Amino acid sequence: EVQLVESGGGLVQPGGSLRLSCAASGFTFRSNWMSWVRQAPGKGLEWVANIKQDGSEKYYVDSVKGRFTISRDNAKSSLFLQMNSLRAEDTAVYFCASGYCSGNNCYAGLWYWGQGTLVTVSS
Amino acid sequence: SYELTQPPSVSVSPGQTARIPCSGDALPKKYAYWYQQKSGQAPVLVIYEDNKRPSGIPQKFSGSSSGTMATLTISGAQVEDEGDYYCYSTDSGGYHWVFGGGTKLTVL
Numbered sequence: 001e002v003q004l005v006e007s008g009g010g011l012v013q014p015g016g017s018l019r020l021s022c023a024a025s026g027f028t029f030r031s032n033w034m035s036w037v038r039q040a041p042g043k044g045l046e047w048v049a050n051i052k053q054d055g056s057e058k059y060y061v062d063s064v065k066g067r068f069t070i071s072r073d074n075a076k077s078s079l080f081l082q083m084n085s086l087r088a089e090d091t092a093v094y095f096c097a098s099g100y101c102s103g104n105n106c107y108a109g110l111w112y113w114g115q116g117t118l119v120t121v122s123s
Numbered sequence: 124s125y126e127l128t129q130p131p132s133v134s135v136s137p138g139q140t141a142r143i144p145c146s147g148d149a150l151p152k153k154y155a156y157w158y159q160q161k162s163g164q165a166p167v168l169v170i171y172e173d174n175k176r177p178s179g180i181p182q183k184f185s186g187s188s189s190g191t192m193a194t195l196t197i198s199g200a201q202v203e204d205e206g207d208y209y210c211y212s213t214d215s216g217g218y219h220w221v222f223g224g225g226t227k228l229t230v231l
Contacts (some may be wrong), residue, residue: 035220044225045158045166045209050218059218062124095165109156109211111177113165 002026002112004096009117016086016121022079022096022114029077030054032099035110036070036081038092038119048094049081064090086121093118125149125214127223134229141197143226145210148191153212155193157186160225161206169208170195200230 008020020036035050049060049070058070069082079096093116100111127147135141145155157170168177170186173193183198193212197204210223 037222044207045160045211045222047211047220047222050220057218059220061219107171108154108213109168109171110158110166111168111171113167115165 002098004098004112004114006094006096006114006117009094009119011120011122012086013123014087014121017082017084018086018119020081020083020094020096020117020119024077024079024096024098027098027112028101029072029098030074031101031106033106033108034070034072034079034099035097036079037095037097037110037113038090039095039116040089040092043092046092051079083119086119088121091119091121125219125221127210127212127221129208129210129223129226131224132227132229134231135200137201137230138199141200141204141228141230143195143197143208143210143228145193145195145212145223146191147193147210147212147221147223149215150188150191150193150212152215153217155186155188156211157184157193157195158209158211158222159204159206160209166209197228200228202230204228205230 036048067085071080095116096114097110098112154172158166160166173188174186
């Protein structure tokens with residue numbers, strides 16, 4: 001069974017930092033693109049960042065460029081999001097999500113999701 | 124920045140067909156994906172690559188795409204299909220993804 005379990009959320013002051021983690025199991029982590037998606041309270045989904053299988057390519061939504069860094073550790077099947085210079089508008093549930101591979105075919109999109117971790121930026 | 128546009132809400136009676144559109148300039152060349160999200164839960168992929176259903180998704184869910192419009196169709200919608208539906212795709216460059224604003228489906 002595929003499992004993605006996020007951790008590291010919490011309350012942080014504006015300007016502060018937080019590091020989110022996502023522990024993956026039940027699939028070949030190193031074969032898949034991985035992504036972070038967030039959802040502000042009562043709002044829609046927002047793609048935040050993604051990272052290629054070997055970590056060589058990373059992409060970000062404009063609003064977090066230069067402040068957030070996505071990374072992965074394939075040996076530990078783990079995904080990370082380092083968030084610096086946090087702002088009130090970064091308050092959201094952050095979801096970890098994965099692509100999907102079957103045999104030699106890998107598919108884009110977000111196939112498996114964690115349950116999310118809440119980040120609250122407030123003084 | 125690239126945008127996908129969805130109507131905020133769609134309402135149908137039980138047993139009717141619900142259609143949720145999503146428009147975006149890059150959709151003629153980029154696949155659309157569709158997600159269902161029920162209150163307090165993580166999203167679930169219901170359609171990938173415009174019109175394919177993942178394993179375990181009921182046949183009542185179908186997708187299509189023509190020009191700059193992708194459409195999610197839910198045939199014979201029931202109360203249990205209520206929730207928020209999001210389209211998802213990339214910009215023309217292929218690496219920056221975006222969600223539509225979401226459509227709240229009400230079946231009553």
